[in-house]
Amino acid sequence: MSSIHKEELNWIIDAIDGLSTPSYLKQIIGRPTIPVFFVRVLQLMLKSLHVPEERARIYAVAVTLLDMGQVMHDRVTVDSQPEPDAHRKQQLYVLAGDYFSSIFYQQLAKHQETEGLAFLLEAIGRMNEKKMTFHMAQETFASKVEEWEQMREISGGLLVALADFFHADQPEPTPWRDIVKELMVLRHIKDSGYLFDTEAEAAWVQSASQRLNEATAKLEDDLVKDELNILIREAMPFT
Known part of the structure; x- marks a missing residue:
């Protein structure tokens, strides 16, 4: 990674950190984890x-703040009768997720990125539908491979949507659609x-790597390509 690229990455992470860590939020959930791999x-x-x-x-x-909000919401369990302390913690995670999502809206609206905002909101709706389907079917998956096939349509969803938005005027889909699907599920x-623990699982990972x-x-x-190959090596479950 070039020094200029590192400086830009550090700028982005510092900006996210400044927006995601108001004192009251840190008191509620601690210092939130910034998904540095996602940012890269x-x-x-x-x-x-x-x-x-x-x-x-x-x-x-x-978009990173939006992803952080989605992660917070995903941490909420579906237990219908959680213990009082657990229930309170779930409520706090929901509020924290809402906070991160609200900053996503605020940032794009502030810079008059209304088309991008509308495009990503539609993508979020589709992602949430896929997540609900995934969670309802999770206990019925016949194998880890089946679970991963579903997960690859979810884990890179925000990045796929953003790739589509910035490539909308081109006749052919961008390779980034497939790149982020495979990279993020790995x-x-x-x-x-x-x-x-099965050859089929290892074979699926190798197939995803090939794609x-x-x-x-x-x-x-x-x-x-060179920088992406570094990320690919970091993402591989095994070498």
Whole structure:
């Protein structure tokens, strides 16, 4: 990663940190975790799609905060009768998620990014439908492979939507659609710490890796490819 690229990444992370850590929120949930890997993928994708630097900053900050809000909401369990302390904590996670989401709206509205806001809101609706379907079916999945197939349509959803938005005037879909789907589900599997116990699971990961490499090869900028390959190596559940 070049020094200029690192400086830009640090600027984005500092901006997210400043917006996501008001004192009262830290008292409620502690210091929120910024998804640095997500930010790095987002930053590289926007660069590859030739989004102007200032506009890329706006979307990198806003969409990461939206992702953080989605993660907070996902932490709320569906237990119908949680213990009082657990119920209070769930309420706090909902409020924290709402707070992050509200800053996403605020940031895009502040910079008159109304088209992007509307586009992403539609994407969020589709993602939430997929999440509900996923959670309702989770206990009935026949295998981890089936679960991962569903997860790959969810984990990179915000990035896919953003890639579509900034590539809307082109006749062919951007390779980034496939890149982020495969990359983010692989990272999800790695972060879960799952221990592979069937050949089918290992084969699925290898297949996802192959699809990811094929999509990466379609990118034109060799420097972007090099930086993306670093991210791919970091995301792989095993080498």
